[in-house]
Amino acid sequence: MRLVRRIGASALVLAALVVPAPAVASPVEVAALQSALQGLRLYSGFVDGIKGPLTQEGIRALQRRRGLAVDGIAGPETRRALGWRGRPGLGSRVMRSGDRGWDVAALQFLLQRAGQGAGRADGLFGPLTQAAVMRAQEAAGIGVDGLAGPETIRSLRSGAGGETEAVPTAGGPTGPVRFLRPVPGPIGDPFGAPRNGYTHTGVDIPDPEGTPIGAAGVGTVIYAAYNGAGYGNLVVIQHRLGYTSWYAHMSSIAAYVGEEVVGGTLIGYVGQTGDATGPHLHFEVRHYDTPIDPAPLLLATVAARAATAMRHGPAGGCDGQNRGGRDDWIAHERLCAEP
Numbered sequence: 526m527r528l529v530r531r532i533g534a535s536a537l538v539l540a541a542l543v544v545p546a547p548a549v550a551s552p553v554e555v556a557a558l559q560s561a562l563q564g565l566r567l568y569s570g571f572v573d574g575i576k577g578p579l580t581q582e583g584i585r586a587l588q589r590r591r592g593l594a595v596d597g598i599a600g601p602e603t604r605r606a607l608g609w610r611g612r613p614g615l616g617s618r619v620m621r622s623g624d625r626g627w628d629v630a631a632l633q634f635l636l637q638r639a640g641q642g643a644g645r646a647d648g649l650f651g652p653l654t655q656a657a658v659m660r661a662q663e664a665a666g667i668g669v670d671g672l673a674g675p676e677t678i679r680s681l682r683s684g685a686g687g688e689t690e691a692v693p694t695a696g697g698p699t700g701p702v703r704f705l706r707p708v709p710g711p712i713g714d715p716f717g718a719p720r721n722g723y724t725h726t727g728v729d730i731p732d733p734e735g736t737p738i739g740a741a742g743v744g745t746v747i748y749a750a751y752n753g754a755g756y757g758n759l760v761v762i763q764h765r766l767g768y769t770s771w772y773a774h775m776s777s778i779a780a781y782v783g784e785e786v787v788g789g790t791l792i793g794y795v796g797q798t799g800d801a802t803g804p805h806l807h808f809e810v811r812h813y814d815t816p817i818d819p820a821p822l823l824l825a826t827v828a829a830r831a832a833t834a835m836r837h838g839p840a841g842g843c844d845g846q847n848r849g850g851r852d853d854w855i856a857h858e859r860l861c862a863e864p
């Protein structure tokens with residue numbers, strides 16, 4: 526309500542007390558809204574389910590563009606102005622490959638929160654979303670059909686990583702989230718360093734061109750291609766608990782979308798593709814698609830290709846088994862010694 530002060534705060538506040546605010550309030554709905562605004566290039570923030578100033582500004586920009594009352598509230602009219610991106614509501618249909626819309630974006634956000642990863646929450650139900658739905662169904666012990674119906678949505682909303690922060694399950698590692706160092710060498714430019722008009726969203730680790738890059742922990746590759754926005758040759762790995770790790774400027778990529786990796790799996794080589802002034806690895810960690818400082822999460826261990834002596838356990842089968850008794854998430858979870 527603070528944001529509508531200019532057009533008669535008292536009357537509007539009173540109205541808001543009488544008429545409940547429209548439905549866009551839960552993190553899942555805010556995420557679907559952010560995804561829709563992002564698709565219309567009205568929102569440049571992250572799809573994180575948090576209704577902050579950027580989200581509010583995106584709503585107002587849409588309202589201005591469509592000649593609606595500019596109140597920063599995503600009511601029914603504003604939802605309609607989003608076109609297909611504003612409908613249908615989550616749970617109103619069984620979503621399947623090829624579908625698009627508000628509910629798909631909400632589903633993708635739920636999958637991210639569950640640590641299953643669907644790439645970007647863009648409202649388009651493509652192969653990555655389908656694979657993520659199937660992983661989530663397998664993890665929840667429900668029928669694995671790749672269709673997102675009521676049961677799947679319910680399990681995503683209520684299960685670990687649903688509406689609440691994912692918490693380690695009993696029997697799993699109990700320690701903090703940690704990542705292996707993808708390459709040797711000290712960190713150069715830190716997280717948050719000022720750049721031209723923005724701040725650095727990762728850390729830069731200078732290394733000679735061609736230095737092998739190892740995955741920072743257990744996960745699934747969800748992006749492995751050239752990225753025109755500055756990352757150059759980029760690999761993104763989805764980990765559990767809503768984390769992704771990003772490896773940019775590679776000279777070449779040695780991973781493929783859908784590949785299951787463990788800490789140390791070779792995923793590419795240091796280079797300077799994209800916006801880079803010299804060979805280095807730009808390493809980024811995101812939590813629910815929001816970049817965070819990876820430095821405090823990095824172990825001293827470099828993700829050398831120790832992975833050859835390890836293998837990825839069957840789904841669920843090796844949870845909680847840590848190499849060398851280490852007790853952290855992502856860096857060492859779900860690793861099983863060769864039989």
Ligand SMILES: [Zn+2]
Pocket residue numbers: 714725727728729806807808
């Ligand atoms: Zn960088």
